[in-house]
Amino acid sequence: MRVLIAEDERMLADSIAEGLRAEALAVDVAYDGDAALERLGVNDYDVLVLDRDLPVVHGDDVCRAVVESGGSVRVLMLTAAADVPARVQGLSLGADDYLVKPFAFEELVARVHALGRRARPADPPMLARAGIRLDPARREVYRDGRYVPLTRKEFGVLAELLRADGAVVSAEELLEKVWDEHIDPFTNTVRVTMMKLRRKLGPPGVIETVPGTGYRIR
Template sequence: MDPMRILVVEDEPTLASTIAEWLRREAFAVDVVHDGDSALEHLSVNAYDVLVLDRDIPRVHGDVVCRRLADSGAETRILMLTAAAAVRDRVEGLALGADDYLPKPFAFVELSARVHALLRRVRPPNPPVLERAGLRVDPARRQVTRAGEFIPLANKEFALLTELVRAEGAVVATEHLLEKVWDEHIDPFTNTVRVTMMKLRRKLGEPALIETVPGVGYRIP
């Protein structure tokens, strides 16, 4: 699965945190805000694949956030959450530009399934298998093999490798990897990419496949 970025807008901190942690377990990069002003600010500076939006949020109502995002022409898909479960409320939410609507309380497994369904609309389907330099990367099954040997990878390692293989030999900037694989809370000056890349290289074995381009990023020639 291609690494994706999600914005969760929920004014109840415990619920917001739980939603974010649930989605992060599935290797999504997740940012969290608690009001409409912050949501609009984040949407103006970051490209999100999915917006999980509570309808009843302070400062700027969720309806306004939804309408502005829909009117902007952004490709971000909107999953609206609300405590109102009446058919009329669902219809209103969809009319505002939401792509899907989930009433509270909800099962997190259903939330996850709906997010995955929206993600399938964001980008064209991935090729069944990505291949480069003797590697076979299967995004659907989250499997990597080299010379026919299965290589178990952690979520971030798999996401990094997928970005490199997709680049088809081009250099992938460190900043791009930070944006695609981690969330906004990552320090841009951190050595997280370098450390994760070191672990990935070790697991991929010899001869080394990933080349470092000093001051720029990484590539698989």
Template sequence: MVRVLVVEDEPQLADALREALARESFAVDVAYDGGEALEKYAVHDYDVVVLDRDLPVVHGDDVCRAIVAGRRPTRVLMLTAASAVRARVEGLAIGADDYLVKPFALAELSARVHALARRTAPAAVPVLERAGLRVDQASRAVTRDGRPVALTNKEYAVLVELLRADGGVLSAEQLLEKVWDENIDPFTNTVRVTVMKLRRKLGTPQMIETLPAAGYRLS
């Protein structure tokens, strides 16, 4: 699951971006000013930050500089109303990985976030397989012993994380961080319920093992 931080001081646009990216199965958090963005960046590991340049509290340029200085693999897509070439060059010189001029099509923004996310993570294995379970990450098709398995976005994301762990244990907290956004209650039983539904859909024999006080793994 790709985690995205949208930093935009226009609430209507920020919420529209969150909804559009969430439909693409991204886990999306929102900050409405540069100060809030830096606070969230300090707590969470984001794959992509969609960053408005003209922000209150802390200017977008300074937020971008802080992200670059953090030396994480986070990619920055900078948004601006300025269409001049000089403005775009300045943004890229600060450390932004890509630039998009307002107004823009949501489809283009989504495509650019997808492209930046591919640069953030190691090259994904096209097909994940384990004991008759097969996940094609390009088509998002899931089968077990040749039988198609229909999953929700969250169920699919949890399954992919468990497959990537290759038998390692993932705690509920780790799955919350990787699959859900910041609005999820950290004390929720959402992970347990999602795993329960995933087990049921995958069928027998059961593949997902629960380790008390530790987490989950594929057996």
């Protein structure tokens, strides 16, 4: 899942981003509304965590632009205004959910995950193929009954390959969905991660490289 944090309080924005990355999410950060709109125009996000009182372009206008674009990104609006009329107004702009500051980080994570499930087709309780079983909720992977410890990025790559259900997934798609905008598009990170993932899954090999196209699980 890829998330954009649009929040002008830099310490808060960076703290949210760090916490969500620890949840194996790909996270980008924008510190004003104009930067948020720029990133939304370039990248495909599942969830936008949007501070309502953004500078340059107000959060309300960012929310309107997201709704008018007709995309699938879900909006979690953050605000210091706790009164009911403010919450109703935020939701009427097209926000999918509303969270009042200060908030418990665990609640924000739960809401982001819930919105992410709405932004894409729901995963089954267990992703399985070729003897691999991946539990998205518990972030656990088993190969032929053997537990396989994976890093966050290895888990994210494997999840995307399993979701493709045998179709080829390009390195560019993996970079888009598993990493964030700071990754060098010419990096060999995907290839290195794939090598480590294959090693951990063990023989026989199930991840196939399709030359010039990408990867798939046979």
